[in-house]
Amino acid sequence: MLQLLRAGARAWARPAGCRGLNALAEEAAPQAAKPESVAGAGPQAPVLRRCELPGPASRRPVQAWVESLRGYEQERVGLAELHPEVFSTAPRLDILHQVAIWQRNFKRISYAKTKTRAEVRGGGRKPWPQKGSGRSRQGSIRSPIWRGGGIAHGPRGPTSYYYMLPMKVRVQGLKVALTVKLAQDDLHVVDSLELPTSDPQYLTELARYRRWGDSVLLVDLAYEDMPQNVVAATSSLKTFNLIPAVGLNVYSMLKHQTLVLTLQTVAFLEKKLLWHDSRYAPLYPFRLPYRDFP
Amino acid sequence: MAALSASGVTRRGLTWIVLGAPRREFWSRLRKETKPVVAETVEEVKKEPILVCPPLRSRTYIPPEDLQSRVESCVKEIFGSSIPSNWQDVSLEDGHLKFGLLARLADDLGHAVPNSRLHQMCRVRDVLDFYNVPIHDRSKFDELIAGNLPPNLKITWDY
Numbered sequence: 001m002l003q004l005l006r007a008g009a010r011a012w013a014r015p016a017g018c019r020g021l022n023a024l025a026e027e028a029a030p031q032a033a034k035p036e037s038v039a040g041a042g043p044q045a046p047v048l049r050r051c052e053l054p055g056p057a058s059r060r061p062v063q064a065w066v067e068s069l070r071g072y073e074q075e076r077v078g079l080a081e082l083h084p085e086v087f088s089t090a091p092r093l094d095i096l097h098q099v100a101i102w103q104r105n106f107k108r109i110s111y112a113k114t115k116t117r118a119e120v121r122g123g124g125r126k127p128w129p130q131k132g133s134g135r136s137r138q139g140s141i142r143s144p145i146w147r148g149g150g151i152a153h154g155p156r157g158p159t160s161y162y163y164m165l166p167m168k169v170r171v172q173g174l175k176v177a178l179t180v181k182l183a184q185d186d187l188h189v190v191d192s193l194e195l196p197t198s199d200p201q202y203l204t205e206l207a208r209y210r211r212w213g214d215s216v217l218l219v220d221l222a223y224e225d226m227p228q229n230v231v232a233a234t235s236s237l238k239t240f241n242l243i244p245a246v247g248l249n250v251y252s253m254l255k256h257q258t259l260v261l262t263l264q265t266v267a268f269l270e271k272k273l274l275w276h277d278s279r280y281a282p283l284y285p286f287r288l289p290y291r292d293f294p
Numbered sequence: 295m296a297a298l299s300a301s302g303v304t305r306r307g308l309t310w311i312v313l314g315a316p317r318r319e320f321w322s323r324l325r326k327e328t329k330p331v332v333a334e335t336v337e338e339v340k341k342e343p344i345l346v347c348p349p350l351r352s353r354t355y356i357p358p359e360d361l362q363s364r365v366e367s368c369v370k371e372i373f374g375s376s377i378p379s380n381w382q383d384v385s386l387e388d389g390h391l392k393f394g395l396l397a398r399l400a401d402d403l404g405h406a407v408p409n410s411r412l413h414q415m416c417r418v419r420d421v422l423d424f425y426n427v428p429i430h431d432r433s434k435f436d437e438l439i440a441g442n443l444p445p446n447l448k449i450t451w452d453y
Binding site: 046048050060061062063064065072073075076078079081088182183184185187188196197199202205206208209211 | 345347348350351353389390392393394396397400401406408409410412413
């Protein structure tokens with residue numbers, strides 16, 4: 001705040017032409033004291049992340065650059081190791097399809113309903129006698145062959161399309177989706193989602209400069225820790241969406257072209273998704289409390 | 295303001311209108327004049343120098359002539375002089391060394407190893423092979439048009 005006022009006062013005193021360079025020099029001087037938070041502070045220690053959970057001995061962890069959103073050019077701040085069972089599992093496209101279709105359908109309730117010949121008002125009396133009138137024999141004016149009659153095999157009442165895929169299939173779907181994103185160069189790992197401004201244009205220009213794509217899904221760990229700038233920037237953008245780690249799903253990953261995870265999110269996902277590989281069958285549903293549930 | 299003055303007449307009497315409304319208008323006008331000047335200059339000074347987007351880079355990469363020597367010098371800088379003569383077989387297991395080497399090469403040559411191929415870079419030889427491959431930013435149609443076509447084949451790309 002004080003720095004802003006000082007900068008404002010200095011800008012008042014100086015002529016307008018040389019404002020840019022002088023402001024850079026002035027801001028570099030007081031900010032050089034802050035270690036590691038400014039891009040121009042010199043070579044910093046790389047952010048390296050090792051995989052905590054032991055993987056299979058035969059497979060090496062996959063790796064990804066750790067990037068930063070604080071500056072346009074901060075694309076290689078560190079190197080993160082990612083667990084091979086989560087980020088380079090077999091590319092099961094059939095499981096991806098199953099899970100994506102399940103996500104679309106299990107919440108669906110179709111409210112379409114039509115009236116049958118019994119429900120349409122009227123049609124209790126035989127319109128004309130069986131024989132003698134020369135017309136075809138009819139029993140009621142609301143039969144399905146009549147205009148204004150009931151529908152024979154129409155949709156009947158609210159129908160639910162609810163079904164559940166097994167938990168392990170859904171977990172495998174998430175793993176395959178993460179694998180596919182990494183294999184197609186659409187996954188980016190970021191140290192944290194802090195932005196220098198809350199201007200949405202900064203985020204769009206950053207994505208354009210780094211060639212991320214038209215739609216970006218940003219994933220942070222929890223609602224409480226999301227920085228204000230990202231929340232403000234993404235709330236006004238339609239194609240840049242911010243979700244907590246528990247909200248990650250296959251449909252969103254396929255819908256957005258790029259996926260951006262923080263390091264904490266990666267650790268969280270690995271822990272949660274790998275637990276299912278070596279767990280016992282539940283004696284009671286997992287939504288009830290367990291002592292060792294991750 | 296007309297509505298306010300009308301309600302003033304009905305509810306409180308003439309003295310309130312005479313004293314209250316003009317005084318408020320006078321002070322609010324002064325306040326409006328002073329505020330925006332300070333805010334504008336502060337925002338301008340903060341935004342201009344830091345957040346200018348650099349120009350878009352093209353994805354084309356042509357390996358330079360002295361690629362081998364450049365990579366060798368980078369390896370010597372990062373690993374120190376304690377490497378054997380077969381510098382191409384040096385392993386990149388250590389995170390610090392791998393990051394240092396790959397980041398230095400990416401800044402040098404303007405072309406970085408993508409995430410999907412980072413785990414394949416185990417030795418310096420793999421890095422060298424990666425950087426020997428040129429990358430073109432052209433679409434398939436442009437490549438076809440630019441390449442050798444038989445005389446009876448024409449490609450027109452007009453909508």
